[in-house]
Amino acid sequence: MNRFFKPLYGLLLGGTLLGSYGCTNYLDEVNRSNFSQNSYFTSASQAQSAVDGLYASLRMFTADNGYGERPWVTLELINGHATTLGQSFFNSQFINQTADAANPPFRTIWQSSYNAIGSANLAIQRIPAISMDEALKKNLLGQAYFMRAFFYYHLVRLYGDVPLILDPIDASSTQLYPTRSPQADVYALIVNDLKQAEQAGLPTTDQTGRVSTGAVKSLLSSVYLTMAGYPLQKTENYALAAAKAKEVIDLNVYPLFTSYDYLHDNAHKNQGELILQAQYSSAIATNSISAQIIPYFARVSVYGDEYGSLIPTEGFYKTYESGDLRAQERQFYFTSYPSITDTTRTVQFGVHALYKYFHKESALNRNVNSDQNWTLLRMPEVMLIYAEASNEANGPTAAAYAQINAIRSRAKLPALTGLTKDQFREAIWKERYHELAYENKAYFDTQRTRKVYDVRNNRMVDAIGFTNESGTTFTEKYLLWGLPQYEINNNRALTQNTGW
The missing domain is CATH 1.25.40.890 (Serine Threonine Protein Phosphatase 5, Tetratricopeptide repeat)
Known part of the structure; x- marks a missing residue:
């Protein structure tokens, strides 16, 4: 059954x-x-x-x-801006489509x-x-x-x-x-x-991990933005997305962190810009997020396995603007770390691994389980939803610039100004890639915009038929996942997606 x-x-x-x-x-x-x-x-x-x-x-x-x-790894590998250094057969299939x-x-x-x-x-x-x-x-x-x-x-x-x-x-x-x-x-x-x-x-915000009114409005703004794009193309929803995102902004309860470290430590779970997270606790529920992002057996942690499941491509890393704080060592990425077996030696990775998910509490202490939360919604996404949706509805406005520039200011980048509607749209899409990097947003952006990031030429291009830096040509089949074959086999009323 x-x-x-x-x-x-x-x-x-x-x-x-x-x-x-x-x-x-x-x-x-x-x-x-x-x-x-x-x-x-x-x-x-x-x-x-x-x-x-x-x-x-x-x-x-x-x-x-x-x-x-892991499903979160799968969602990133499909888009072509990550490789895998581990021994996963299925991960390689998603990279190669x-x-x-x-x-x-x-x-x-x-x-x-x-x-x-x-x-x-x-x-x-x-x-x-x-x-x-x-x-x-x-x-x-x-x-x-x-x-x-x-x-x-x-x-x-x-x-x-x-x-x-x-x-x-x-x-x-x-x-x-x-x-x-x-x-x-x-x-x-x-x-x-x-x-x-x-x-x-519901409470306006919640620091225990429960759903709040802010989380509801944030998700609804994302839903409206998606409905405005493909496949529904209900473009009137851009205005609804902007209005709902503005309601979250006007709550003024999700301040941007002053340090990117706070995105992946235990002390700041469910606080600041973190609107909703999946909850983990050392004695109750744990995960291997941190072990997944360390290059394959780099020996910089106490984890039994360092998988190298998801490694950003150098092509994507190089698209960060000069001076971008997020691209500096031990901000969003890192290229080396002290050896766990010999602290006088520094291990050079040879790649820009994802420091954004490195969990020092568990990586360096055998008595602590890996229990960092998995972030589902955070404030920069809402700010960029507002910027994008309001641009589609009304063109660039001072309010839209203010939201994207607040994110850029934290990254030590100059403010954007004087862009056309098309230029502003592309700038916002790139900012989503850079700020929300590897947070399971890029694939959904590809679905709704039908665009992907051409990192070689630093521009957004049509997704279908584009060959990414991993050498894979994106096909229409991968705009959707296949329904699980197990479900198809057991329910003859279900039909499969095209190509699967």
């Missing part, structure tokens, strides 16, 4: 995101033998536990798909997303009937609506038309073997869910 959703008793339910609410941790084992969809949602604490359990699925991007293979629909990341994202959506559907259906504090009920439903929108947003961008399921599924459901729904319908659901979350009384 094709399992789009695990039943409620098959999911980990418990008290908290990472143990900060209540006494039970949602990763702890619980007795599921007496759980059912009808009997579980009877109290406020059960409603809280059900919603808290949704947050674990945000970790799907760092899920282990094999040696050196020779993958097939059986590749592990396709199934990981699909199943993780639909499991989360199934749990959100249960929460949205069952929580309203619970006798509990109405403000808390509204808050929990807002979080559930956000989560459903978040996961559908990733599904519709990665796979195109996808099954649109809004009710809980069980063995007797007519939607057990669903068909694909048009992308426009999926986006309509996403927008509606986020509007529901906007009105849920």
Whole structure:
């Protein structure tokens, strides 16, 4: 039987995101033998536990798909601005665009997303009937609506038309073997869910890792920007994207960090410009993000493996402007580090590895697990959404310049001024590449703009038919992922994307 959703008793339910609410941790084992969809949602604490359990699925991007293979790595390798120094067969397939629909990341994202959506559907259906504090009920439903929108947003961008399921599924459901729904319908659901979350009384910002009103508005601005581009091309949404991004800017609660180190240390998790992150904690949930970005067995950390899974291309690194702070040693990148076995010796990498994700707390201490958070939304993205969307709607404005120039000022770069609409658009796209480098934004930008970064000539060009610095020619097939072959095999109502 094709399992789009695990039943409620098959999911980990418990008290908290990472143990900060209540006494039970949602990763702890619980007795599921007496759980059912009808009997579980009877109290406020059960409603809280059900919603808290949704947050674990945000970790799907760092899920282990094999040696050196993670979905977040896959998303970067497809765009051609990274190589892999490890021994991963699947990673090489994504660089060369020779993958097939059986590749592990396709199934990981699909199943993780639909499991989360199934749990959100249960929460949205069952929580309203619970006798509990109405403000808390509204808050929990807002979080559930956000989560459903978040996961559908990733599904519709990665796979195109996808099954649109809004009710809980069980063995007797007519939607057990669903068909694909048009992308426009999926986006309509996403927008509606986020509007529901906007009105849920969530806190403006949240430093515990929960969804906030700022996170809702930030994601909605991204959704509107994507809808304005390909494939929907609802260009009226540029104005909506700009307006929603401005609402986040006007909140004035997400200040840019004064140091890039704060993007990947433990002390600044969920603070400053970090709007929403997937949560990790040493004793509860860990990851290998830091080990993935260290060149293959460089021996500069205490990690058992240094994978070299994702190494920026030198071609991309060289596109940073002269004097850009982000390109200087141990800002976004690093080329050397002291040997972990001989601190008097410095290991030269021969490449610009991604210091942006180097987690010193765990890399240099065997007693600390790797638990840096994975960033999903941060303020520079919202600022650049505003700049791009307002430029498309009204051309370059002082307000749009102010947002991109604030990012450039932190990077010690001169302010932009006096550009035409077309020049400003390209400048914003490049700034997205440089500021949001390797944060899983570039591939989605390629999808919605149909443009890629020609790093040899420092310009944006049509994606289809372009040969990148890795020697791979981008094909139309890779504007979408293949539906997981496992799902196709088990649900004859599903059709495959072209070329897969």
